Amino acid sequence: MHGFISAGTPIRTVRAIITFMKKAAILYDFDKTLCTKDMQEYSLIPSLGYESPRVFWDEVTELTVRYRMDGISAYLYHLQKKFTEQGSPVTKDMFIKPGRQIELYPGVETWFRRINDYGRKAGLFIEHYIISSGMKEIIENTSIADEFRKIYACCYYYENGIAVWPAQVVNYTTKTQYIFRINKQVLDESDDRSLNEYVDPKHRPIPFTRMVYVADGITDVPCMRLVKEYGGSSVAVYNPDSPKAVNTAKKLIDDGRANYMVKADYSENSDMEQLMKRIIDHMKADAELEDLEGQYR
Secondary structure (H helix, E strand, C coil), X not given: CCCCCCCCCCHHHHHHHXXXXXXXXXXXXXXXXXXXXXXXXXXXXXXXXXXXXXXXXXXXHHHHHHHCCCHHHHHHHHHHHHHHHCCCXXXXXXXXXXXXXXXXXXXXXXXXXXXXXXXXXXXXXXXXXXXXXXXXXXXXXXXXXXHCCEEEEEEEEEECCEEXXXXXXXXXXXXXXXHHXXXXXCCCCCCHHHHHCCCCHHHCCCCHHHEEEEECCXXXXXXXXXXXXXXXXXXXXXXXXXHHHHXXXXXXXXXXXXXXXXXXXCCCCCHHHHHHHHHHHHHHHHHHHHHHHHCCC
């Protein structure tokens, strides 16, 4: 489970380990955070005949402005419409290849095991989550899909195997609800009642102080700011080969949206790994102080 409990570990032992350890969560955007560009651009959009993905996104922007559509709803609609016009209605199977062709940043495939191991030594059970406006069906077909406790992303509702309507639309502001779901461990998207019930922050399974939000852009500002202001850590990652990405990360820092900025290299001993280890060390110290404080109550 999550990199540090072997497949042969008895279930009672697994439960004991998880119960004893405090839980922490690392939340990730996906596009340009874990992979090098928008996930639709590797093969999905090119398969529609676009030589430049920019043309597709410009068409989406035109739809958004003309009909006052939500931008994410517009791209889901336009994607489905373009495939249907070419006689290939959207099916789940068509996302298998795009998922396998995702180009991850260096070190991502071994990142989770390394961070889980470090967390375990600090007495923390670390869970990983995706909160993305990209396609859930694509992410589920990547090599790292099993590393995540939950993948929150856009997806279609299918009838007879064919997409007929967006089942989930995850836009830039609705992303924040999933942070609260993780905070309260109400992970089922259909369970709004439990999500909206009041729970004392002290009794929530994963407090904001043991959360890290990792993302790349301005569209992640609501989530970055929420986690940061509630005592967690927000990390702006960037592609060092892109001046625009570097400037965006700097702006997130300057505007107080993110705590840290670091290049998107998840390799062993990278700046990103060293930063995350320091954040985990901080979580460990806070958890120990909480326990000490509790002894006097």
